[in-house]
């Protein structure tokens with residue numbers, strides 16, 4: 371049966387965190403989750419934008435249960451502060467949606483010295499997950515959902531220059547970071563199974579959608595893509611959020627599953643299970659990436 375939010379039973383009493391929930395796919399994910407009755411914590415770096423997004427949701431759904439907690443994934447200190455605040459207010463977490471992301475910015479480093487896409491897309495979420503996992507119930511309905519991309523298929527994890535210090539390719543670093551998100555989801559799933567925990571780690575990709583993710587593309591490139599008909603094969607942010615919502619809420623989900631749109635080139639279409647690149651399934655590289663991520667973020671006892 372096709373996935374449909376109307377078929378999801380009430381999620382009242384459950385709590386989700388969605389990173390980057392103030393715009394694009396994260397906003398649509400938060401909107402979908404509150405529609406089911408779930409409480410959603412919008413984990414956002416810009417509080418004004420987050421307040422505006424919350425207001426827009428409340429204008430449509432006055433009963434929506436939404437809170438905002440500041441989170442800047444480009445600063446590990448902010449990730450730790452977010453978790454401290456969250457733990458002061460909540461004693462459980464049912465869904466962690468690691469959605470926030472940046473794509474092809476000029477070379478910059480995060481506060482902790484990571485290449486910004488590796489830092490924000492992967493390492494910030496790695497630390498966030500490590501610090502929250504013990505709050506997640508030991509059930510298959512409790513899920514960590516990572517966001518990858520079709521771009522992961524063009525990525526490699528370059529351990530010789532993980533932070534692209536010697537050579538920076540904007541797209542290469544994006545592809546590497548999105549491959550890292552998927553490999554982290556896979557490896558976390560393996561570790562949860564090995565620890566006999568039922569909590570699921572899964573991954574989704576949205577296909578293609580015209581969001582603020584293109585903010586670092588030149589206007590000429592954006593215009594060119596629109597003229598060449600890209601809009602015809604991509605879909606709205608609301609539809610692009612469906613693979614995430616499927617991974618988060620559908621009953622027929624197992625750890626390590628990867629969801630995306632099933633249409634042409636996986637750019638749009640109904641959500642379902644999709645395949646990963648061979649590189650994403652390289653367990654030796656996944657373990658090496660895990661070890662490197664622990665070292666870089668200072669995680670000593672990831673609780674699995």
Ligand SMILES: NC(=O)c1ccc[n+]([C@@H]2O[C@H](COP(=O)([O-])OP(=O)(O)OC[C@H]3O[C@@H](n4cnc5c(N)ncnc54)[C@H](OP(=O)(O)O)[C@@H]3O)[C@@H](O)[C@H]2O)c1
Pocket residue numbers: 389390391392393394395396413414415416419441442443444445469470471472473490517518519520575576577578579580581582583584
């Ligand atoms: N759109 C697509 O076609 C596409 C395709 C494949 C994969 N994806 C993935 O889908 C996810 C969502 O992308 P989107 O298209 O919705 O992009 P978007 O419209 O640009 O939204 C990205 C969100 O991430 C937030 N963010 C960026 N840097 C952050 C940081 N340092 N700390 C906390 N939050 C931060 C942004 O906050 P601000 O608003 O404050 O900047 C925004 O809320 C990303 O992981 C992306 O890689 C998207």
